[in-house]
Amino acid sequence: MARIGFIGLGNMGLPMSLNLRKVGHSVAGFDVSAAAVEKLVAGGGTAADAIKAAASNVDAVISMLPSGSEVREVYLKAGVLDAITPDTLLIDCSTIDVDSARQVSAAAREKGLAMLDAPVSGGVAGAQAATLTFMVGGTEQAFARAKPLLEAMGKTIVHAGPSGNGQAAKICNNMVLGISMIAVSEAFVLAERLGLDAQKLFEISSKSSGQCWSLTSYCPVPGPVPTSPANRDYQPGFTAAMMLKDLRLAQEAARSAGASTPLGAEAAALYGLFVGNGFGGRDFSGIIRFLRGT
Ligand code: NAD
Numbered sequence: 001m002a003r004i005g006f007i008g009l010g011n012m013g014l015p016m017s018l019n020l021r022k023v024g025h026s027v028a029g030f031d032v033s034a035a036a037v038e039k040l041v042a043g044g045g046t047a048a049d050a051i052k053a054a055a056s057n058v059d060a061v062i063s064m065l066p067s068g069s070e071v072r073e074v075y076l077k078a079g080v081l082d083a084i085t086p087d088t089l090l091i092d093c094s095t096i097d098v099d100s101a102r103q104v105s106a107a108a109r110e111k112g113l114a115m116l117d118a119p120v121s122g123g124v125a126g127a128q129a130a131t132l133t134f135m136v137g138g139t140e141q142a143f144a145r146a147k148p149l150l151e152a153m154g155k156t157i158v159h160a161g162p163s164g165n166g167q168a169a170k171i172c173n174n175m176v177l178g179i180s181m182i183a184v185s186e187a188f189v190l191a192e193r194l195g196l197d198a199q200k201l202f203e204i205s206s207k208s209s210g211q212c213w214s215l216t217s218y219c220p221v222p223g224p225v226p227t228s229p230a231n232r233d234y235q236p237g238f239t240a241a242m243m244l245k246d247l248r249l250a251q252e253a254a255r256s257a258g259a260s261t262p263l264g265a266e267a268a269a270l271y272g273l274f275v276g277n278g279f280g281g282r283d284f285s286g287i288i289r290f291l292r293g294t
Contacts, residue, residue, distance in 0.1 A: 001025050002149060005054035005061045006045070007074055008094070009036040012120070013064030015127040016093070016153045018043040020062075022130075023152045030054035052083040060089040060149060067245075068100030075104045081111050089145050090115035093134070095246060098164045098171070098253045105138065105163040114142035117163060118150065119170040123238055131155040135173075137166035171253055174246035178267040178284070180214040181243075185288035188221050192292070199224055220288040234286035241280035244271040 001024045006017040009031040017027045017040055027045040030053065031037050037047045048054035051074055055061045061080060065071050071094055074080055080090075090108055092101070092115070101117040108115035116138035126132040132154035136143055143159045150157045160169045187210065191201045202224035206216045219225040229237040247268035254261040274280075274290045 002059040003057065004028070004149070005030070005048065005056075005058040006040070006064075007031070007051060007054055007061065007080075008064040008066075008070070009033075009040050010064065010066075011124050012093075012127045014039055014043075015124065016062075016064060016132075017045060019127075019130045019153045020149065021045055025149070025152065028054050028058065051078040051080060055080045055083040055088070058084070058088060060091060060146070062091045062149070063094060065092075065094040065096075067094070068096035070094070071096050071104060072100055076107055081108055081113065084113065086112050088113065089142060091118050091146055091149070092116070093118050093120055095119045095170055095249070096167060097249050098167045099256060101137065101167045102164040114139060114145070115163070116142050116146055117166040118146065119166050120154065121170065121173070122154070127153070134158065135160050135166040135169040137161060137163050137168070167249075168253065171246055171250040174243065175250040175261065175264045175267070177214065178243050178247045178271060179263045180212050181218070181220065181285055182267055182270060182287060182291070184210075184212065184214045185220045185285070185291050188288060189292050214285075218285055220285040229283035229285055230288075234283040234289070236281070237283035237285070239280060240271055240275050240282050240284045240286065243284035244268065244275050244280070247271055 004020055004025050004027045006027050006029045009029050017029055020027050021044045028048045029037055029040040029045050030048040030051055041047050071092055090113060105115040116136050118134045118136045120132040120134055122132040130153055133156040134150045134154045136159050147157055160166050188198055198221045219228045220230050222230045229235060250264050251268050274287050279286060
């Protein structure tokens with residue numbers, strides 16, 4: 001069984017670290033919130049009193065932090081790269097910008113350390129149930145070492161290529177999701193105005209060329225898909241604020257790589273308005289209300 005240092009014990013990190021405990025790994029956790037660390041201790045982990053302490057004498061460091069600035073802070077400024085032995089594997093599971101992911105893994109490589117970017121999809125429910133999907137960037141060797149640990153927290157583990165490619169996969173996928181949710185919402189709003197019943201549009205489009213996940217698994221109108229957040233007043237789910245974060249990361253990456261993503265830009269602008277009007281805590285499928293003008 002491995003010794004793991006876990007940094008960032010929030011909505012995602014805490015259940016992920018507890019799943020590592022459940023299969024028998026030892027977990028020393030650090031978070032700037034003492035209350036978060038206490039929850040890990042209650043679940044059988046130990047408290048590290050500083051970032052360096054969480055990273056010392058462990059086989060792997062796993063982090064689950066809000067954004068690129070915290071990841072750069074933890075790995076580059078707080079001294080994780082100096083605190084660990086060369087055989088310690090570094091795995092950052094946060095969703096961050098591709099450039100920061102590549103910058104931090106290059107700094108690790110310069111010190112002879114293996115680092116993976118391994119963002120997830122599946123949300124808090126997936127973190128609790130250990131059914132997350134991991135999209136992993138880094139070397140084949142580091143991926144092979146990380147796989148058993150990731151399997152304790154997730155169900156689908158995909159190696160996406162070299163450093164940064166895990167983050168690239170995550171933001172490309174979520175750009176599709178953001179755009180397609182707006183497209184499906186616009187279609188339902190137009191159908192309403194044209195006097196076409198939502199259930200009828202669903203029956204037809206779900207079996208036609210308009211079929212997509214936003215329609216058939218996460219339908220933004222109540223009724224056709226009983227499990228979708230539309231049936232519970234758009235309680236998340238996946239919040240609009242999280243979708244906006246990922247769409248902005250996609251735009252940042254598109255600018256940096258010189259890619260043209262006009263619909264991605266429009267989706268980021270629309271979610272920006274939705275969140276700016278106070279709906280950041282709602283499920284992202286609630287954008288249909290905004291498009292409807294209600
Ligand atoms: P969260 O805010 O609940 O947790 C982040 C934790 O990091 C907090 O407990 C915070 O105190 C801690 N933290 C912040 N700065 C720190 C530092 N310098 N050192 C140590 N700890 C620090 O966020 P979350 O919902 O757990 O999300 C974490 C990451 O996972 C984000 O990048 C998010 O985009 C991604 N993600 C979240 C979801 C979701 O549904 N919540 C789904 C997929 C991916």
